Amino acid sequence: MRRSPIIAPLSVANANPADVYISPVNLTANGRAHLGHAAGPFLRMDVVQRHLKRAGHHVRSGLTTDGFENHVLVRAARENIDPSDLAHGFHVEIAHDLASLGIVFDHFDDPAYGKNLQRFSNVSNALMEALSAAGSLEFRAARLPVDDAGSALTPTEERFCIGGWFGGTCPVCGASAGSFFCEQCGDHFEPDEARNPVSRRGRIVEWTDNISAFLTITRNDQLVRAWDDAAIEPGFVEIGRRYIARKGQRMRLTVPGLHGVAWNSQQFNTRQILFSYSSLLYAHSLYCGHKDAEASGTPSAFARNSDTFLIGATGIDNTIPMLVGVTGCALGQESFRQFDRIFFNHFLLLNGSKFSTSRGHVIWAGEIAQVPDISIDILRVCLSEICPEEAETDLNPKQLIDRYNAILDKIAVVFNRCTDIINAMPSSAACHVDDAMMLTLNRLYNQQCSALSLDHLRVSHVSRSVTEWLDCVDSNPHYQNAYTWLMGFSILGWPLMPRITEALWHWLGHEGHPIAACAARPSSVRSGRIPRIDGRSLTAADIDGCLPGKVAP
Template identity: 30%
Template sequence: MNTKLGADSRPPRNYLLTLPEPTPNGPFHLGHIAGPYLRMDVIARFLRCRGDRPVVVSGSDVYDPWVPLKAGEEGTTPREVSARYHARISSDLSDLAITTDAFINVSEEPWRARFEREVEHSLAHLRGRGAVVERTERVLYSESARRHVVGAWLLGRCPDCGAGTASYFCEECGAHFLPENVVEPRSRNDDDGPLAWREIDSLFLALPDAERLDARLARMSVPERYRATVRRFLAREGLAVRLSAPQEWAVDLGRTEPQVPRGLFSYTGTFMFTRLAGEIHGMLTGTGVNAFAPESDVVTVTSLGIDNVIPVLVGIVGTSLMYEDMRTYDRCLITDFHQLAGEKFSTSRRHAIWVADIARARNVSVDAVRYFLAKVNPEAGPASFEPAEFLAEAGDRLSGRFGASLAACHRRLPERPGAPDGRLMARLDALLADQERALDSPQVSTAAAVRAFDTWCDTAPGPDAHPETAYWWLKGAAVLGWPVMPGFAQQTWTTLGGDGEPRLSAFLHPTAPVTAGGPVVFPRPTAADLAPCLPETLGSPVSPVS
């Protein structure tokens, strides 16, 4: 076990944590945040507290076809849309205290040249291994719109599960498919007129045999249900993943037919973005070594939702195996979708709680939002943000029971604390070990990390506790709470005289408390406080559960 209080002789370990590339065509809602984004921030904070060196890299999927679709709706350009919402998403992440070391827009300098250079280098490398192939496929074409009906413009039903789909993948089961395999295909735009099938030549990446890829996914502890999704995809589409699509807004891969654009398919472009993220790690750490280089000792972790299973497990991991001169990800952490009151978050129906709204809501603590999302999360299946349950957790638990314990211990703080009680520290060390198993693992559970924090809080010392006990219990709450509730943890750590962020290496050094500011106070939100954030789709006002 690496987690321990006080000085640690183990050298710091380097990590690269990559977040999904969100499409910059709108702001973030809690459904976006609740899975991969919050999860990776929780992991990064835990690793830093433990003494390791995580680097978090993400960026916008600016070339996703939904960007030009949004530009058409707003009467502007894809470049303006991607720049504006890239900045908005960055702000949304910051609003919920989710930090990155680099959040990049690959359509803007200085990253554009680096990304296009990586695309060119990767394709040359893969061509040299015979991994780039040309295939003829059928796509629908609208003569009136002079547009291939692909990407965001293609609607239909999933060939695997029958659910309604948009673009090349199914959000219900995670399947990906060729446009010609969409059931009952049609255009999003009713004015596109009669559609006709056309044959075009597209580029694909050849993949290693299915057994080799499945064996690699098994070694990464990818759950069987997602490996089954990959096997179905390979059985239907063949050992290939799309590399180009007939779209103008993309990194140009060169045309063979004047009227048929050949742009880098944005989902496969995540492979090149991954390699760029590895380069950025080398830049930021000063090693100059790509985190995915064969000689690298960096632990590489990515987090994704089920809609990105094929792009990541096939497009990145599978292509990495074909690339040969690189390591694959060490861990791929997959989450299901987060729901709102039992229904999927939906921007089109406005069934959403927007990050910017809840982060600024009266009496709603950002820490409380993070705490609830980490506790009620889609790790093992769909989870739902229930407003009444959130009010109960934020009010009864955080503002009520936990708030009372914080106030009682703060009143008992000594002017200069002495050494901690051994039994108290043994209990804390055991809970830190629980958090380590929950957060530094192929199967991450933020809910288990919250349980460790809750266990510590549920055994808070009473109002007559010895001042030393009050001090060390508060300090323990700060380190256990830091991954999930950084605002509370940082303020508590600082109040206890600690420097910088909470660190296990500094834990056992007694510091003189600075008590002038008082304890952290969690506000108690009401249904009226939360109501302005809730969509009309929820109907009647919400009351806390009893």
């Protein structure tokens, strides 16, 4: 296992800053980003990114949306719109949804749009050629269903009932499933392995052999060893082991299709495009690395000889795509490298059941962020606390409202009291930190860094240090204690509450974002307006206004 970037002690400069690149799994561009998306890998990685920057490391990040995925075709067909136009429209909305919660990336692209498509095709083809050169490809026939949704004029590739058109029962856990995977247990399967197969757009009339490319890793236990190196948690390793026991170190890399990134071979009997859950998924990350290299003038973070620490993240439904598809593609060639860490999360439920756009059982990230006068920072804290890292968690609207209001009230009282005290100081007075409070801050910082360890990440525990710090100043503190508390709040709060902590950091006379090494640095400068926490309470009416329909009981 590669060692994680070192976190220096509080108030100590980072003598060996690492280069870190964060590339979470893309969002399918067939809909907007809801709180189930945001509170999972994207908020987690935003918090991790800020934590590492706070510690003095050089961190960059990239994200894409997938406009090639079959579910984009399904929705485009339903709405009678061009798939690329549909995907790009949702790409723009997803970017807004995430940014409204303060979740931002150095670059966020739609690879299926405009000039990006050629760059993405080049990267994708480079990956496939590297896999072919390394002997990691196997061409074989697989039985795929054909339905009666088309006509005699329908191209062969579009007659296959796969992806979002296909439904069935998971052969592993027996749950209702579709496409090539089961969201319930995280496993992947071929259509002919599913029980009770059905077409969601017609009737399956036959099964036809179709030749596709498959990844094959020949060295025994190579994938399992790679998972150990990436510090994959045991529950997700078990999903991967179960897949290997059933199917070996193999996974599909292409599917028949017309809408997608094509890869040509004389072995194929139909046009083939890259599979969204293996080769295409890895290509999205490679594309991000390519864009970052163009912007920075340095080699791609995914280049085989790069020393950059690579971090990926996704949900449980992408366990096999990441552990077998992406990791296998990284191991199966010599040009690109694997992630150093991959973080998985379970599903966040809404009132006890899965987020569902079709039933209106969903809260859009961009909608709740636009509720007038609420604090996005406090909302981020609440979402972080229910991040489903160890099991499914539930976003209960009433509990969210109660927790939001409790945190807001407590932080606002302490924060505004301390800023008022510092604001009332004579302009000539210098601020210094209190040694006793700094001992407490050091303990809480170490506690928070432990929760943010890249060897055992627990973003759901990060707010504990912040809430404990709220009790570390009395109701009428000396200005030195008030100043120390505000400095500590900037440091501890920044990963979760970037807006108010950056405003505070600047007001206290510091530049950029909060840096742990500067925690004890005094400053008598006050820059700009006094920062305040003045957000109002969250109400049930606010939540109801964010819903396409009424929350299911």
